[in-house]
Amino acid sequence: MREPLYKVEKITDLKDMINKSVEKFSDRPAYVFKTEKKGEFKEITYKQLKNDIDSLGTALINLGLEGKRVAVIGENRYEWGVTYLAVVNGTGTIVPLDKALPENEIESLIIRSGVEAIVYSNKYNEIMNDLKEKKNTDLKYFISMDLDESENGIISFKKLLTRGKELLENGDKRFIDAKINVEEMRIMLFTSGTTSKSKAVMLSHKNIASNLMDISSVLKVREDDRFLSFLPLHHTFECTTGFLLPLSVGASIAFCDGIRHIAENIKEYDITFMVSVPVLYENMCKKIMKSIKDQGKGTTVNVGMKVSNALLKVGLDIRGKLFKQVHDSLGSKLRLLVAGGAALDPDTEKTFNSLGINMVQGYGLTESSPVIAVEDDKYKKIGSIGKALPTLDVKIDEPNEEGIGELLVKGPTIMLGYYENEEATKETIDKEGWLHTGDLAKIDKDGFIFITGRKKFVIVLKNGKNVYPEELEILINKIAGVKECFVYGKPEDDGDYKISAKIVYDKEIMKEAYGVEEEKDIKEKLWQEVKAINKTMPKYKYIKGIIVTEEELIKTTTRKVKRNVEMKKIVM
Numbered sequence: 050m051r052e053p054l055y056k057v058e059k060i061t062d063l064k065d066m067i068n069k070s071v072e073k074f075s076d077r078p079a080y081v082f083k084t085e086k087k088g089e090f091k092e093i094t095y096k097q098l099k100n101d102i103d104s105l106g107t108a109l110i111n112l113g114l115e116g117k118r119v120a121v122i123g124e125n126r127y128e129w130g131v132t133y134l135a136v137v138n139g140t141g142t143i144v145p146l147d148k149a150l151p152e153n154e155i156e157s158l159i160i161r162s163g164v165e166a167i168v169y170s171n172k173y174n175e176i177m178n179d180l181k182e183k184k185n186t187d188l189k190y191f192i193s194m195d196l197d198e199s200e201n202g203i204i205s206f207k208k209l210l211t212r213g214k215e216l217l218e219n220g221d222k223r224f225i226d227a228k229i230n231v232e233e234m235r236i237m238l239f240t241s242g243t244t245s246k247s248k249a250v251m252l253s254h255k256n257i258a259s260n261l262m263d264i265s266s267v268l269k270v271r272e273d274d275r276f277l278s279f280l281p282l283h284h285t286f287e288c289t290t291g292f293l294l295p296l297s298v299g300a301s302i303a304f305c306d307g308i309r310h311i312a313e314n315i316k317e318y319d320i321t322f323m324v325s326v327p328v329l330y331e332n333m334c335k336k337i338m339k340s341i342k343d344q345g346k347g348t349t350v351n352v353g354m355k356v357s358n359a360l361l362k363v364g365l366d367i368r369g370k371l372f373k374q375v376h377d378s379l380g381s382k383l384r385l386l387v388a389g390g391a392a393l394d395p396d397t398e399k400t401f402n403s404l405g406i407n408m409v410q411g412y413g414l415t416e417s418s419p420v421i422a423v424e425d426d427k428y429k430k431i432g433s434i435g436k437a438l439p440t441l442d443v444k445i446d447e448p449n450e451e452g453i454g455e456l457l458v459k460g461p462t463i464m465l466g467y468y469e470n471e472e473a474t475k476e477t478i479d480k481e482g483w484l485h486t487g488d489l490a491k492i493d494k495d496g497f498i499f500i501t502g503r504k505k506f507v508i509v510l511k512n513g514k515n516v517y518p519e520e521l522e523i524l525i526n527k528i529a530g531v532k533e534c535f536v537y538g539k540p541e542d543d544g545d546y547k548i549s550a551k552i553v554y555d556k557e558i559m560k561e562a563y564g565v566e567e568e569k570d571i572k573e574k575l576w577q578e579v580k581a582i583n584k585t586m587p588k589y590k591y592i593k594g595i596i597v598t599e600e601e602l603i604k605t606t607t608r609k610v611k612r613n614v615e616m617k618k619i620v621m
Contacts, residue, residue, distance in 0.1 A: 108212045117165045119165070121143065128194040133282075168192040241607075267423060277322075279324075290420065315380040366405070412488075414484075414486055417464070420438060422438065536592070549593065551602070552596065
């Protein structure tokens with residue numbers, strides 16, 4: 050079992066977490082965001098945050114929502130966070146909904162979860178008006194984050210806060226005195242997938258609190274850190290690590306204006322800590338190295354990275370001074386990048402670390418609250434996801450001759466089960482309490498875990514060999530001009546599979562790098578590069594066909610490729 054690196058104060062539940070953070074960091078900013086007035090920033094202190102949580106929770110109980118389920122949907126914003134904490138810390142069960150879902154799927158999840166109230170931003174006004182008219186859900190209350198006044202049966206979030214404050218002043222302590230059962234479901238999260246196939250994961254305070262303490266015990270998170278909230282808050286990775294984690298240690302959260310504004314936001318908010326998916330970091334890395342090359346400094350920087358890495362081994366860190374220009378371009382305070390949600394290109398991690406910006410890779414599932422393993426800044430092996438968190442046990446189920454098998458995990462962060470789906474729960478959590486992750490991995494002698502691929506995505510060839518698409522995708526993504534790719538097994542008449550790849554290219558970079566701009570020429574050039582990759586691998590892994598396109602691959606809101614959808618497009 051992994052030993053903690055840092056001492057962490059015990060938290061029993063999320064209510065306890067907020068109370069302790071307020072006690073310690075009362076006047077420190079919990080949130081920083083832009084006002085409607087250009088160039089101005091507003092801070093919300095921990096004291097103000099708790100007051101708003103208490104007020105909203107009190108008002109919700111006053112509406113008759115004690116012990117009930119409440120949904121929240123909208124952009125990453127302050128009201129979303131207040132709603133989440135007001136519900137879980139004394140009102141009932143929170144049900145975060147994917148803000149990118151179409152109306153029919155939102156409606157279906159509302160029906161399935163049995164929520165009686167929903168808090169939403171004005172982007173969803175039309176959908177909510179439709180739901181009000183249909184009257185086919187359990188919804189009793191529609192609460193708008195943006196209305197100044199309540200109207201037409203829709204409650205203003207602002208007015209609800211005001212009402213809650215009045216109730217508190219008049220001695221209503223139902224929310225403040227509410228006891229938390231740490232073992233019962235207080236969070237319901239839907240997994241990705243079609244509405245009919247998505248599962249509702251039941252999580253408790255104990256699950257989340259255990260995960261937060263585990264993460265903080267191996268990853269140094271400081272009270273002066275500032276997180277950039279970029280990934281959608283409904284997703285468990287962002288919710289736990291980009292929202293609850295900073296609030297548990299007294300750090301602050303800033304909201305990203307969108308993917309095109311990340312670099313700008315990092316600078317203007319003095320971001321120190323960022324949680325995101327590999328594809329974003331890989332693109333950032335490509336842009337940094339391209340800028341260095343365009344300035345004619347490629348050789349100098351490469352030599353500098355080798356020298357600085359050598360000095361680092363003897364305890365001398367000159368990366369900040371040596372690569373000051375790079376640090377300034379990203380914001381001089383950026384110190385830690387955490388990648389999760391998909392496989393990270395090891396070269397991207399090496400590059401950022403060599404430049405003096407610490408990057409670590411983590412791994413988890415919604416069903417595990419979510420983090421199972423993460424690298425730390427003291428002991429790491431590039432290419433691994435680090436070791437399992439201190440309170441978790443992991444093992445490999447039925448390993449093959451290479452030591453690869455399904456990764457199983459057990460511990461206090463494992464979900465209560467799938468809501469109203471006992472069959473799926475039994476398929477995922479066995480009789481001994483082991484969660485079957487569905488991911489293939491191997492564990493080395495030091496306890497470092499290496500993910501090789503998703504069990505259901507593995508291409509099993511006729512000769513019995515296994516091909517892991519993720520391994521090949523990392524290699525293809527390194528080709529200049531490649532934005533992203535998708536590796537799949539194309540069924541053959543003889544029952545075997547032809548390893549193939551769908552490659553999304555950047556026309557401008559293809560022209561700049563290779564002098565080609567017509568699709569047929571681009572395809573020929575990319576095919577040459579793919580054949581060069583083939584020469585570095587065993588023959589059974591050879592990519593034998595490619596499709597090229599400028600059209601972005603279809604993804605989830607957390608930037609994961611929807612492989613089944615892409616396969617259907619190719620087959621059709």
